[in-house]
Amino acid sequence: MKHISIKDVAKEAGVSTTTVSYVLNRKLSQTISAETTERILQAVRKLNYVPNLNARSLTSQRTNLIGVVIPQTEPGKEFMFANPFYGELLSTIEYTARRNGYHLLLSGPDPDQSYSQIARNRSVDGIIIVGSYPNRSITELHQLSVPVVLVDTYIKDPLFHTIGIDDREGGLLATRYLIERGHREIAFVSGSVSEQGVTQKRFMGYMDALNEAGLALNEKRLYLGTVSFDFAQSVAEEMQQRGNQETAAFATADILGMGLIKGMRRLGRRIPEDLSIVGFDDLDLACMSDPSLTTVHQDIAEKGRNAVQIILDAMEGHTEKQEHILPIRLVERESVRRI
Amino acid sequence: MKHISIKDVAKEAGVSTTTVSYVLNRKLSQTISAETTERILQAVRKLNYVPNLNARSLTSQRTNLIGVVIPQTEPGKEFMFANPFYGELLSTIEYTARRNGYHLLLSGPDPDQSYSQIARNRSVDGIIIVGSYPNRSITELHQLSVPVVLVDTYIKDPLFHTIGIDDREGGLLATRYLIERGHREIAFVSGSVSEQGVTQKRFMGYMDALNEAGLALNEKRLYLGTVSFDFAQSVAEEMQQRGNQETAAFATADILGMGLIKGMRRLGRRIPEDLSIVGFDDLDLACMSDPSLTTVHQDIAEKGRNAVQIILDAMEGHTEKQEHILPIRLVERESVRRI
DNA sequence: TAAAATCACTTAAGCGGTTAAGTTAATTTA
C-alpha cells in the first residue's frame, strides 16, 4: 500500500511534477493548457491522489495547524475536563479553526516537553494556551516565531496576544450581588488562589466587594481546594462541621457551585433557603442544576472564536498585539435569596 | 526569526548534518566520538535547536500523530460537546496518547473533507473515529494504510478495529430494571433511532425488555429528538400535554436524563415520585443532579485508553483486528422508585 | 520579417530531515 505521490500523478498524466503542482494550486501566474489540466485532474481522480500536507508545509512554511494546550485541572488525573469549561471552549476553537481550514493539534501540558518545543516540533502556525502555567514555560514561548494567544492567563507579556475577562470585576459583581441581598457571611469557595490566575483575581474581587460594604474578610470563610465537583461537595460538609455560619457562598466556578448545591442537599439543607450560591462561567451546566445557578456569565464561545481569529489575523500579517477583555454580566437564576 | 535547522547545528559544531542526525537519534550502528558528540550537543543547546518533526516524518513515514474525529452532536452547532461524554472520552484519549509520545490531531466532521482525506493529508499514524457517520465516509477509510479504530460505531467491517459496549444489553438492563420495579408505561427518550448506531441498539434493548415482560410497544411512549439537555426538557412538557401517562422513562444518555429531571421539576413534578428515570453513560454529571441519576455505567476512560492502545499495538506490527466489547452495569442511584 | 513577447511547459534547487554507501585515517590481523 504505497502512498501515491505527486510523481505518480505526473507520470500518469505524462507531465512533470511541477505542472501537476501548478494545476493543483491554481497558480494564476502560470498558464497550463486546458487539455493538460484536464489530463492531470483525471489522473488525480484515477489514482485518488491527496497531497501530503506535511511535505507541502516543508516548503510553504505553513502547516494550517493550530496548537492548543489545555490544562490538567487535577494534576495526575487523566481528565483535563473535570471542568466542562474546557470542553465548551475547545469545542468552539475546533469549530472556528475548521471553518477556516485549520486543524487542531491538541495537547495537555507535558511535563517532559515545553509548549514551545511542541509548537516548534510540529511547526504549528499558531498556539493557543488556555489557563495558567508556571511562568517559566510561558516565557519559553518567546523563542517561537508564531503567534501565541494566551487565554485566561494573567501574564503581562508584551509579546503575546491575550484574551480574558475582568475576573476581578466578576468576583466583585458576584459578591456585591450577595451583599446587596443582605448577606454578610459569604463563603469563598475555589481552587488555589496562590498563583496569579483567574481564581486569584476573582478572589480580589471578592475582597473588593467586602471592603466596599465595610465588611471584614474572615479567613474562616475561605474554602480553598481544587476546581472540582467533589471538592465543593466536601465543602458543604466542612461548613456543617463549622456550624453553618455562612448564609451565602461565592463559588469561583459553576462546577463548584453545582457541587455545593449537591453537597448541601445531601446534608438536608435547602438552596437558596439555607445557603445562597453564586457561581462563575455560566456553563451549559448552570441551567441543569436544581435550583439553577445564579452565576457570572462569560461568553466562552466568543473566547474560543477570538483566540482562533487572532491567529488567523496574525497569519495575514496583522502583527500588533491584541488584548481582548470580553464583557461579563451576572445572570440571575434561582440559587440566591434575599435575607 | 529564522528557524534553526540541523544545518545550523552542523555548522556550529563543524560537522556534517549527517553526524548531527546520528548523534540526535543515537544510532547504535554508527560510531561518533565522545568529543564530537559533546560538541554537537553543545551546539544544540546553544542554538536551542528542536528538530522539525514534519520534515522527519517525511522520511520516517511516522508522524506520531493520531487523528481523532468527534461528531457534532447537533448539526450546525459549534458545540460538539453538547454531550459531555465526548469531553470525557477525548480527555483520556489525549492523556494516553501523550503518555506514549503521540499528539492528537483533532477534527470534527468536515463536510468538505472526508476523514480519509484528512488522515492522508496529515499523514497521521492512526485514526480514531467516534460515533456514527454516513457509511460512505467510513468505507472511504479503506484506502488508508493506517490503523483505524471505530468507537461506538455499528459498522461491521473486517478492516477496522472496533471498541464499544453492548448497547442493546444496556437498553435491556435499563428497561428491565424499571419493569422489575413495577413500571409498565415507560417512555423512551433519545436522539434519532433511524440510523444504525448506539441509540438504535439501546432502543432494541428497550423493546427486548418490553417483550420479555409481555408488554406492548406503545409508539406514544417514544420521544425522539436530539441528544441534548434542552430536548429532554421539552420532552417533560410534551409528556405533560399528553397527560403524564408514563411512570418511568429510559433516557438513552445521561444528558437526556438530566434534562428530563430538570424539565419535570420545572413543571412541579417530583423525581422519582412522579417519574422514575434511568440514564445511560454514567458521566461525572450523573452524580451532580438532584436526585442523582440511576444509569447504565460504561467505562468511558477505558474506551479511550483502548482506542489509543490498539493504534499503538498496530504500530508495533500487531495486525490482527481487535474487537473490544467493554462491560457495562447498572448503577443504582436515586432517580427510580418502586411502584 | 526580424525582434519581442507570450504560451506551455520543464529543470533544478531547496524545505529539514534521514540513511545507504562511500572515504580516509588509524588499528588490527595474518
Place this chain on the structure above:
DNA sequence: TAAATTAACTTAACCGCTTAAGTGATTTTA
C-alpha cells in the same frame, strides 16, 4: 608489514512538494 578491519566521519540521494529560473515553440509587435 601488507592486507583487512574498524573508527569516525562525509557525500549524495531521497522523502513529497513548491517555485524561481529556464526553454523551445508559437504568436505578436514594430
